[in-house]
Structure formats: structure tokens, C-alpha cells
Amino acid sequence: MHTNIDRYKLQWILTFIAVAEHGSFTAAARAVNRAQPRVSGHIAALEDALGARLLKRGTQKVELTSAGTRFLFRAQRMCHEFGAGIEEVAALSNELEGHIKIGSYPGASAVLIAPLMQRFQLRFPRVKLELIEGEANYLEKAVNAGDVDIAIRPADAPRHHHELASQILCRERIVLIAPSGHCILRSNRPLLGSLVNESIIVTGDPHRHWSDYRDRLDREGVDPENTVVALMPTTVVAMVTAGLGIGLLGAFAAHMLEKANIHAVKLPLPLWQREIQVLFRGDKSADSELATYFLGMLTQEGPGLSNDLASW
Known part of the structure; x- marks a missing residue:
């Protein structure tokens, strides 16, 4: 048995199988519902852990190397057994x-x-x-x-x-939310330096004087004119809607709370996650x-x- 099996992530192996079965990184990304760079990252991590190249990256279609062919057979077999185990456990659901x-x-x-x-x-x-x-x-x-x-x-x-x-x-993305028509929305990559003269509204714990994203603003060299700390994401959205400032929110909350009169903009990775x-x-x-x-x-x-x- 491989003594270092804990080095390998199941997601890497599932991604490799998807690329091999669909013949391209683009098709595999759609199949596993991940961004293409993420798929490429999984393959690179798996190849690095194995110490072998698994795929030939051509202009038309991805092909398996000799090592990739051998590994694919074992990986598919492993996933089949794993799936069978899940189904057997699921069969016990009534118990x-x-x-x-x-x-x-x-x-x-x-x-x-x-x-x-x-x-x-x-x-x-x-x-x-x-x-x-x-x-x-x-x-x-x-x-x-x-x-x-x-x-x-x-x-x-x-x-x-x-x-x-x-x-x-x-890792949840962090987004900026602003009222429709705000100048900061006119750029595909918002200039965070322009927030210096804005009121920034964030979530956090106002009673313990702790706020989300303060460290990231510091790393961007941004010292807002005023920072408002709200306990709930709904309060952040309400204040932005009222024109009281620009909000920073986790993407989960922003996705559920986005309205017609405010917009969310993804901030650059890796800092803003x-x-x-x-x-x-x-x-x-x-x-x-x-x-x-x-x-x-x-x-x-x-x-x-x-x-x-x-x-x-």
C-alpha cells in the first residue's frame, strides 16, 4: 500500500478522471462545475504528488501518457468502489x-x-x-x-x-457592493484607493470592536474616512441602498441580498477571499x-x- 496516500486529494483524482473522459480541460471544468484554472491546478497538484506527467496537452485534444493510462484505470476502479460504499451506507438511511x-x-x-x-x-x-x-x-x-x-x-x-x-x-470570495451608478462600478477592477474618501460599511462585532476585512484594507493601504460596523449583512445592504456608504461583504450574503438598485463587484484574488x-x-x-x-x-x-x- 502507498505509505503517503494522505498526500492525495479525492478532488484531484475526480478532476483527472473528468479530463481523461471528456478529452479537454474546458469540458471537464463544465462537468465538475469548477473554473478551468481550478481544474488545471488539480491536475498539476496530482502530477506533482505522483512525480509523473499524466496528460499530453495538445492544441486539439488532451491525451493520456503511459503513466496516465495506468493511473486512470486504478482511479476509476477506486472511485467505483468508493461510490458503491456510499450507496451501501445510503441504503441504511431508514436506520x-x-x-x-x-x-x-x-x-x-x-x-x-x-x-x-x-x-x-x-x-x-x-x-x-x-x-x-x-x-x-x-x-x-x-x-x-x-x-x-x-x-x-x-x-x-x-x-x-x-x-x-x-x-x-x-474560501469565500469577498465582494464590494455599491449603489447603481456609483463611479466605482465603472471599472472592471475597482480601484480600492478611491475608498479613502468613502464611508465603508462592513460586518463584524461592534460590541467587541472587531470588524471584517480591516486587515485587507490595511494591506491595500486603504484608510477609509469612516468605517461602520454592522452586526448583520442585511444592515450593510440597507445602508448601501440608502446611499450611506460602500459595503464589503462575503459573496454568500451578497448573492442572496443583491437588489436591483445595488450591485456587487468581485475583488481581486487571492487577498479578497x-x-x-x-x-x-x-x-x-x-x-x-x-x-x-x-x-x-x-x-x-x-x-x-x-x-x-x-x-x-
Whole structure:
């Protein structure tokens, strides 16, 4: 058995199979619902980990190398067995029962958690799902106190309970929102330096004097005239709509709240994205095992739910 199998990500292998079966990076990107640069990155990472070139990149059609042909057979076989295992577990759905308490912040709740709860409930009708929403600090406390089994929250929010287990779920894009007709919307790449004379409205915790994206503005050398910290994304959108400033929001919330009279503009990567983490206690209770299964389903279906709002 390969002693370093943990170096390889399943997403890389699934992407490689898609490229091999569809014959091009473009077609594979459509099939796996990922951006083409992401597909290229997966292939490069897999080839680097293997220490072998798997594909011949031609002008017309991607072809397999000798190593790629051998690896494809094994990869397809592995994925077939993995899929069969998932189906066997799913066949036990009527036997699964319990209660999962999921903590989440509003943007992720709308784009990821709500639709996934619907799918999970259809598959496992005897499992009760409960969503508990809150800001990042509250969610961390809730996990630590056992009030929720897992919590989805921005990773750049301050941590206090470092004994909790965590993992990175995805990277959510950060967008700028402005009223229709605002001069900053006239450029495909907004000039953040022009925000110096603006009021910037962001989410955060005004009671603890912490705000989202302050570190990124500092790295851009932008010191706004005024920064307003709102607890909820809906407040940011309301204030921008009222012409009280320019907003910075996570793409999940902006996608759900965008109106006809305001527009969202994606800011340049990699700076303007944030890691979204999952917090959990790591115990072995029945409910925590159900939560782990829910997290696995979220990891698998999240890319399709979020489209280009986040990278996985």
C-alpha cells in the first residue's frame, strides 16, 4: 500500500478522471462545475504528488501518457468502489436517526446549509436537523458549550477556544457592493484607493470592536474616512441602498441580498477571499457522528451549491 496516500486529494483524482473522459480541460471544468484554472491546478497538484506527467496537452485534444493510462484505470476502479460504499451506507438511511444541531453564519446558511438540510432530510427522514444561526464568536461558544454539534464560520474571526477541532471548508470570495451608478462600478477592477474618501460599511462585532476585512484594507493601504460596523449583512445592504456608504461583504450574503438598485463587484484574488472553517468538539457521540456525515455531504455538494462564490 502507498505509505503517503494522505498526500492525495479525492478532488484531484475526480478532476483527472473528468479530463481523461471528456478529452479537454474546458469540458471537464463544465462537468465538475469548477473554473478551468481550478481544474488545471488539480491536475498539476496530482502530477506533482505522483512525480509523473499524466496528460499530453495538445492544441486539439488532451491525451493520456503511459503513466496516465495506468493511473486512470486504478482511479476509476477506486472511485467505483468508493461510490458503491456510499450507496451501501445510503441504503441504511431508514436506520439512521438522531438530532444534529448545526451552527452557521447567515451567508453560509442561505447558500449552503438550507439547501443541504433539505437534501439531507429527504435522504435521512429520521434524523432531525436544527439550524442555530449567529455571529462567529457566538458560534464558537455554542460548539464549546455543546449547544451545537458543528459550526460553520469565517476563520479570520478571533478564536478563544483553541481546544476545539477545526478544518477549512472553503474560501469565500469577498465582494464590494455599491449603489447603481456609483463611479466605482465603472471599472472592471475597482480601484480600492478611491475608498479613502468613502464611508465603508462592513460586518463584524461592534460590541467587541472587531470588524471584517480591516486587515485587507490595511494591506491595500486603504484608510477609509469612516468605517461602520454592522452586526448583520442585511444592515450593510440597507445602508448601501440608502446611499450611506460602500459595503464589503462575503459573496454568500451578497448573492442572496443583491437588489436591483445595488450591485456587487468581485475583488481581486487571492487577498479578497476568506477561509471558512468548521468547528467541532471531536467527541464520539452518536449525534457527533451524524454531524460528521452531514459535513461529508456538505464537502461533496458544496461546490455545486456555491458555484463561483467560493473555491473548494
